[in-house]
Amino acid sequence: MNHLLDVNAIIALGYGRNVFHKRTFALVQGKCLLTCSISELGFVRVLSSFPEADVPVPICRKLLFTMKSEWEITQISDFRSAADLPAWVTRPEQTTDGHLVELAGSVRARLATLDAGSPGAFVIPQRG
Secondary structure (H helix, E strand, C coil): CCEEEEEHHHHHHCCCCCHHHHHHHHHCCCCEECEEEEEEHHHHHHHHHHCCCCCCCCHHHHHHHHHHHHHCCCEECCCCCCHHHCCCCCCEEEEEEEEHHHHHHCCEEEECCCCCCCCEEEEECCCC
């Protein structure tokens, strides 16, 4: 099964001091991982805004490139629109997750996330 990483999953994977890093790192072993423009841009925007991380935008971009090549993460094209949002999206904070769940499904993948609450998404499990 292919997994489209959402923003929080990419951050947890790429930022070793993230509390969910080990949990997310366990997912990459032997899996086919995907990103899209929304998840990649979100990674750069969010990680570069963490004062404690002190990672400027150019370094975030390099980190993302390194992660994608080391773990063979593939970027997929994002061809969906707001018209494709699922019916369960009723609040503004659900729009990105709804979009990513539908995008993942359109390429026979599942959205991989650390957040419960998005129908059809794969919540990255805790490991022992």
